[in-house]
Amino acid sequence: MYKSDLPIHSVLISPIHLAEQLKVELEGVQYTQEDLIFFVHEQTDKKWIWPNTVWLEPKVLKIESIKDASNKLRSIFRGAWQSYTPYLHRRTKLIEENIKVFKPKRYNYLDNLSPFAEWMLLDETTILYSLRTSANAPMGQVEFNEDKTSPPSRAYLKLWETFTCHISPPTNNDIVMDLGACPGGWTWVLKNHASKVISVDKAPLDKKILAASNVTYLAQDAFKLRKEDVPEVSWLLSDIACYPEKLLELVQYWMTADTIKTFVCTVKLQDKFNPSxxxxxxxxxxxxxxxLYQNKNELTWILQR
Ligand SMILES: C[S@@+](CC[C@H](N)C(=O)[O-])C[C@H]1O[C@@H](n2cnc3c(N)ncnc32)[C@H](O)[C@@H]1O
Structure with missing residues (x-):
């Protein structure tokens, strides 16, 4: 049972296996932890990096009974509720019998995501809920109906999540550059949207991907590529395996190319998270x-301008 008397300003849900990374981010912030749930007890304008989702407006609701809880939740929000149950599982289930409950699902690529709310019991007579969360899917969990045959790597899931949950994909007016493209999972996604994909990697691209008429493969070091080599590119995507410092240099160079309007880059990390x-x-x-839910020990950086 939740034991603290401190006010709860936000609630962070950690990705499984990456709570240590989130704890580094929380250093200096007053919080308590319950399983993968982190209750933040102070107002902070930190831009959280690691949580699967953040409850942006947690509110406390006093309840007198299970029936009272269901009635109150229903009157607050008629859509689907996602519960968290670090404790009081049975009571949570009973309350859920009379409210609309979010049913875990696998998404299709570019699915429309429906609104939802999240809640939990802090104790027998206290609910904490939030109508606004940072993620577009309950618990920030975005599992897809995967394509297990066409893409040459599972990295495509990162772009599926990016384009389903965060930004619109490129259009056929766009020329996009995919750096660190091998074996071609991202290029496989991009070639169905953009007019042209320039895929850059020292390692070879999968033959099926290479055969697409709108894919051009450059077998070279992505860091040596210059603006004049690839004029009129409107998107830069990078999944290059490299240190964050090197990626930053690359991004800073390409930010001087006025034609590039959107950047989507994976920032690869070492074991322990170093915020600096x-x-x-x-x-x-x-x-x-x-x-991203689909990121491992890595982050995604997006710039639109
Ligand atoms: C995680 S893999 C990319 C997976 C790819 N996005 C996909 O969807 O299949 C990282 C890639 O970065 C490439 N890489 C590392 N250093 C590079 C460099 N200097 N120039 C170009 N590619 C590089 C590696 O060869 C490797 O193929």
């Missing part, structure tokens, strides 16, 4: 840095 390595990405105006 990624803070320069966070400082770039209008960009966001966050952990």
């Amino acid at each position: 390595l990624v803070e320069d990405f966070q400082k770039i105006p209008n960009s966001k840095l966050f952990h």
